[in-house]
Amino acid sequence: xxxxxxxxxxxxxxxxxxxxxxxxxxxxxxxxxxxxxxxxxxxxxxxxxxxxxxxxxxxxxxxxxxxxxxxxxxxxxxxxxxxxxxxxxxxxxxxxxxxxxxxxxxxxxxxxxxxxxxxxxxxxxxxxxxxxxxxxxxxxxxxxxxxxxxxxxxxxxxxxxxxxxxxxxxxxxxxxxxxxxxxxxxxxxxxxxxxxxxxxxxxxxxxxxxxxxxxxxxxxxxxxxxxxxxxxxxxxxxxxxxxxxxxxxxxxxxxxxxxxxxxxxxxxxxxxxxxxxxxxxxxxxxxxxxxxxxxxxxxxxxxxxxxxxxxxxxxxxxxxxxxxxxxxxxxxxxxxxxxxxxxxxxxxxxxxxxxxxxxxxxxxxxxxxxxxxxxxxxxxxxxxxxxxxxxxxxxxxxxxxxxxxxxxxxxxxxxxxxxxxxxxxxxxxxxxxxxxxxxxxxxxxxxxxxxxxxxxxxxxxxxxxxxxxxxxxxxxxxxxxxxxxxxxxxxxxxxxxxxxxxxxxxxxxxxxxxxxxxxxxxxxxxxxxxxxxxxxxxxxxxxxxxxxxxxxxxxxxxxxxxxxxxxxxxxxxxxxxxxxxxxxxxxxxxxxxxxxxxxxxxxxxxxxxxxxxxxxxxxxxxxxxxxxxxxxxxxxxxxxxxxxxxxxxxxxxxxxxxxxxxxxxxxxxxxxxxxxxxxxxxxxxxxxxxxxxxxxxxxxxxxxxxxxxxxxxxxxxxxxxxxxxxxxxxxxxxxxxxxxxxxxxxxxxxxxxxxxxxxxxxxx
Numbered sequence: 001x002x003x004x005x006x007x008x009x010x011x012x013x014x015x016x017x018x019x020x021x022x023x024x025x026x027x028x029x030x031x032x033x034x035x036x037x038x039x040x041x042x043x044x045x046x047x048x049x050x051x052x053x054x055x056x057x058x059x060x061x062x063x064x065x066x067x068x069x070x071x072x073x074x075x076x077x078x079x080x081x082x083x084x085x086x087x088x089x090x091x092x093x094x095x096x097x098x099x100x101x102x103x104x105x106x107x108x109x110x111x112x113x114x115x116x117x118x119x120x121x122x123x124x125x126x127x128x129x130x131x132x133x134x135x136x137x138x139x140x141x142x143x144x145x146x147x148x149x150x151x152x153x154x155x156x157x158x159x160x161x162x163x164x165x166x167x168x169x170x171x172x173x174x175x176x177x178x179x180x181x182x183x184x185x186x187x188x189x190x191x192x193x194x195x196x197x198x199x200x201x202x203x204x205x206x207x208x209x210x211x212x213x214x215x216x217x218x219x220x221x222x223x224x225x226x227x228x229x230x231x232x233x234x235x236x237x238x239x240x241x242x243x244x245x246x247x248x249x250x251x252x253x254x255x256x257x258x259x260x261x262x263x264x265x266x267x268x269x270x271x272x273x274x275x276x277x278x279x280x281x282x283x284x285x286x287x288x289x290x291x292x293x294x295x296x297x298x299x300x301x302x303x304x305x306x307x308x309x310x311x312x313x314x315x316x317x318x319x320x321x322x323x324x325x326x327x328x329x330x331x332x333x334x335x336x337x338x339x340x341x342x343x344x345x346x347x348x349x350x351x352x353x354x355x356x357x358x359x360x361x362x363x364x365x366x367x368x369x370x371x372x373x374x375x376x377x378x379x380x381x382x383x384x385x386x387x388x389x390x391x392x393x394x395x396x397x398x399x400x401x402x403x404x405x406x407x408x409x410x411x412x413x414x415x416x417x418x419x420x421x422x423x424x425x426x427x428x429x430x431x432x433x434x435x436x437x438x439x440x441x442x443x444x445x446x447x448x449x450x451x452x453x454x455x456x457x458x459x460x461x462x463x464x465x466x467x468x469x470x471x472x473x474x475x476x477x478x479x480x481x482x483x484x485x486x487x488x489x490x491x492x493x494x495x496x497x498x499x500x501x502x503x504x505x506x507x508x509x510x511x512x513x514x515x516x517x518x519x520x521x522x523x524x525x526x527x528x529x530x531x532x533x534x535x536x537x538x539x540x541x542x543x544x545x546x547x548x549x550x551x552x553x554x555x556x557x558x559x560x561x562x563x564x565x566x567x568x569x570x571x572x573x574x575x576x577x578x579x580x581x582x583x584x585x586x587x588x589x590x591x592x593x594x595x596x597x598x599x600x601x602x603x604x605x606x607x608x609x610x611x612x613x614x615x616x617x618x619x620x621x622x623x624x625x626x627x628x629x630x631x632x633x634x635x636x637x638x639x640x641x642x643x644x645x646x647x648x649x650x651x652x653x654x655x656x657x658x659x660x661x662x663x664x665x666x667x668x669x670x671x672x673x674x675x676x677x678x679x680x681x682x683x684x685x686x687x688x689x690x691x692x693x694x695x696x697x698x699x700x701x702x703x704x705x706x707x708x709x710x711x712x713x714x715x716x717x718x719x720x721x722x723x724x725x726x727x728x729x730x731x732x733x734x735x736x737x738x739x740x741x742x743x744x745x746x747x748x749x750x751x752x753x754x755x756x757x758x759x760x761x762x763x764x
Contacts, residue, residue: 002100002318003366004267007113007129007260009321014113015134019150021107022256026053026162028106041072048169056099058169061250063091063302069290079209079294081301086204086283087294088220089269090310092262094303097316099259114263114320117239121188124242125179135257138179144245145174151256164246164254175255176245185232185241193226193235198272204282208291214282215272219265236265267320270313274324281311325423327355328367328398337404337434341755344406344541347383349399350419350430354390366391368422369400377415379405380432383742389476399473406436442540442756444701447553448568449759454553455574459590461547462694466493466602468546481512488609496539501607501688503531503740509728517648519732521739524648526641526721526732528658529707530748532700534741537754539697554701554758557677561626564680565619575695578619584683585614591694604684604692615693616683623670623679631664631673636710642720646729652720653710657703674703705758708751712761719749 010018032046042062049055063082067075079085082092100112120127130137136149145153151162153174166172180186197218204214210222217223221230221237228234232241239261240247246255253259284296293301297308310316314323331351340346354367371386381403390398400419415432450458472486485498503521507514519525522532540552560567570577576589585593591602593614606612635656642652648660655661659668659675666672670679677699678685684693691697722734731739734746748754752761 002104002111003321004111004263004318005113005321007115007134008119010113012133014110017107017110018103018113019134021103021110022053023150024106025102026051028052030055039072045167045169049165052102054165054169056095057165057251057253059302060095060253061167064250066301068293068301077210081293083220084210084222085291085294086208086216086281087298087300087307088216089266090281090307091300091303093266093269093310093313093316094300094305096259096262096266097318098303100318111318112263113260114267115257115260116264117188117261118191118194121190124188129257129260135260137177139175139177139245143174144176144178144181146177147174151175165251167249167251177247177255178244180242181244182232182241185238185244188242189235189238190226193228194268196226197235198268198275200272201276201279202282203279208283208287208294215269215276215279219268219272236261266313267322270320270323273311281307325367328421328424328426329353329355330428333428334431335402335433337432340404340406340434340436344755345383345403346406346434347401347403349401350428352398352400352421354396354398367398367424369398370420370422371400372418372420372427374417374430375402375415375432376417377413377432379413379434380415380417381405384473384475385477387477389474391474402430402432404432404434406434442544442551443759444551444705444756445553445759447555447574447698448559450553452573454550457547457550458543458553459574461543461550462493463590464546465542466491468492470495479512485607485609489605492542494605494609496535497605497689497691498609499740500535500691504688506739508731508739519647521731523658524660525729526646526654526719527736527738527745528654529704530719530743530745531738531741533704533707533748533751533754534738534743536697536700536704537756538741540756551756552701553698554705555695555698556702557626557699558629558632561628564626569695569698575698577617579615579617579683583613584616584618584621586617587614591615605689607687607689617685617693618682620680620682622682622686623676625676626680627673627676628664631666632706634664635673636706636713638710639714639717640720641717646721646725646732653707653714653717657706657710673706674699704751705760708758708761711749719745 028051030049030052032049034043034047045058049058060082064080065076066072066081068079068081068085069075077084082088096112103110103112115129117124120129125138129135132149134149136146136151139146141147147153153161153163162175164172164175197215200215200218202214204212204216206212211217213223218225219235221233221235223234224230225234232238240252243255243257246252247258281296283291283294287295292298295307297306299306313319329352331353333350335348335350337346337348352369367390369388369390371382375382382401383403384401388398388400402417412433412435417430417432418427419430420427468491470489470492472489474483474487482502485502486495489495489498500522504523505516506512506521507516508519508521508525510516517524522528536552543550543552555569557564560569565578569575572589574589576586576591579586581587586602587593593601593603602615603611604613604615635653638653638656640652642650642654644650649655651661656663657673659671659673661672662668663672668675670676678690681693681695684690685696719734721729721732725733730736732745735744737744751757
């Protein structure tokens with residue numbers, strides 16, 4: 001459903017896209033194919049035009065000078081195929097809809113806006129529509145040629161000018177406008193004029209021509225309105241006369257304002273139809289053949305569409321932004337966050353059902369819900385912001401999300417919020433409440449100590465996460481690289497994969513796609529360890545939600561360095577083994593891939609969130625060895641956390657743990673410690689989507705354990721940088737939010753306060 005908006009509601013980007021589409025149409029080649037069956041006035045004109053836009057100009061001119069009856073050049077001032085008869089509104093509706101569809105073909109998403117000239121009647125010369133970034137202004141000079149805006153003309157540069165055509169289809173210089181210059185036409189139609197014609201209760205009557213009484217004639221501007229008797233004309237025709245110049249002729253579509261003007265004329269008809277739903281179109285099919293082209297089931301001249309097919313604009317695929325909105329009904333207005341574990345964040349949604357309007361699908365695409373007050377109450381938040389845009393082409397359900405973060409054992413907490421729907425004017429009061437519960441400290445164990453049952457539960461939880469539906473709710477406030485990726489993923493597990501990739505390619509500073517090789521949101525900077533601590537803790541809590549009691553084990557790869565190929569972790573009841581075949585795809589264990597049985601395979605995603613075949617491992621293919629215990633022992637003695645420029649080359653524990661620094665006499669490349677493990681496994685563990693391999697989480701659990709052990713060895717060494725550091729380090733300073741996670745760096749420095757410990761924490 002296309003949504004037509006008031007020109008004054010267009011964004012800068014929407015205006016630019018609209019202008020671009022028109023320019024592209026003017027540049028798109030059109031070639032007339034000669035047809036001996038075409039009348040001479042067609043064959044003489046259409047070979048002269050060279051582009052799609054100018055065909056619209058000539059189509060309009062030909063229709064306007066075709067008398068009904070009488071044909072070309074005859075009796076057209078009494079009634080013609082386009083004007084002065086009942087088909088005026090249907091013909092223009094079909095004509096501008098075709099134009100709109102061509103715009104959308106050239107620049108997808110572009111729609112035809114309408115110019116509410118009545119709202120500009122008080123000061124028409126200064127209406128926003130004449131701005132240089134849209135329609136441009138009045139004509140100037142002795143010939144009143146438009147010389148400003150995108151449709152300006154310059155004799156010295158016709159190649160880059162807006163060149164109009166004459167009635168023969170030949171180039172005819174620049175666009176002409178002469179606002180308010182015609183005798184007795186200093187003003188545009190007013191809202192009072194509109195209010196009067198919208199009350200008329202018949203569509204057309206009598207001889208169905210220039211002088212016929214009814215709504216069509218009043219809208220067209222042929223009849224007295226609000227005490228003003230033509231000439232000059234009223235309503236539609238008066239706007240042509242006020243703009244004057246190129247808008248006075250049968251070639252009036254030379255001026256793009258024609259289409260915005262006629263879009264409002266069509267909107268008035270649509271509004272009138274809604275006000276008078278039982279008033280029929282006339283004449284019907286029993287009328288005289290003199291009315292051919294104007295009767296209910298006649299074809300519109302030159303367009304081929306039946307008049308009857310134009311009477312419902314919604315059925316033609318578009319709506320106006322003022323059309324009656326659907327009914328929005330709340331499913332719930334109370335959110336209860338029961339038993340929220342301390343240190344965790346729970347989210348719930350207020351849900352709304354959106355009815356189909358009458359007629360169905362008649363309302364414009366978007367409904368906007370805003371949180372206009374609150375939420376009050378300690379710990380309550382709005383994780384997706386205070387504005388939710390629902391595209392009704394995709395869903396008839398709206399969800400407005402709230403969160404609660406339990407930071408202490410406070411019981412209960414209450415709060416309130418208020419949600420409004422902009423389009424319907426409805427407002428709802430939302431009640432929020434919660435109680436918290438202490439968390440039993442999770443103990444993370446060495447994977448070699450897991451029981452058969454614990455391993456099976458862990459694998460089951462991962463599989464359930466991969467099967468749990470995830471649906472991205474499109475938010476225009478999200479950057480394009482988020483909107484074009486998250487829409488592709490279908491499950492909770494893959495969201496973790498994409499979250500890691502996005503953070504890894506978000507430079508700090510620089511943002512998405514900047515200098516991420518120097519420092520980014522997840523790697524090559526001080527927040528490497530805090531970011532992954534928060535990330536894998538969230539993953540662990542999701543596992544426990546799906547299979548209560550499951551914890552994240554760690555892989556002490558240093559203990560397997562002597563014989564990594566045969567480590568117990570690669571058993572078929574746990575992580576499965578190495579990849580095989582020419583593409584090194586994993587074909588054993590719970591994460592195996594079989595192209596003939598995708599339903600039961602572990603399918604990874606690429607960096608766009610799209611399915612990308614099977615998991616790849618190539619043990620030792622990039623580097624022959626895992627890090628050793630000697631490597632671990634050396635880095636654990638480092639006595640500073642980070643330093644210098646706080647980037648990939650900075651000296652300190654973080655850089656050594658990450659694997660950017662020389663360790664035990666080995667200078668990268670290849671990487672050391674953390675990085676070396678990724679490189680040794682290789683395959684899917686090398687790109688930003690490395691969480692595709694569940695071994696990622698077990699590996700990073702050991703990386704986090706090393707940091708926890710280091711913190712215990714160096715309890716007085718502070719995290720660095722602190723909050724006084726440069727804004728270039730945003731996302732890495734002590735009280736910054738971690739990129740994409742929202743957790744503060746400072747909230748990750750005590751792993752036990754986050755609700756977990758390691759099985760060696762109490763050992764000396």
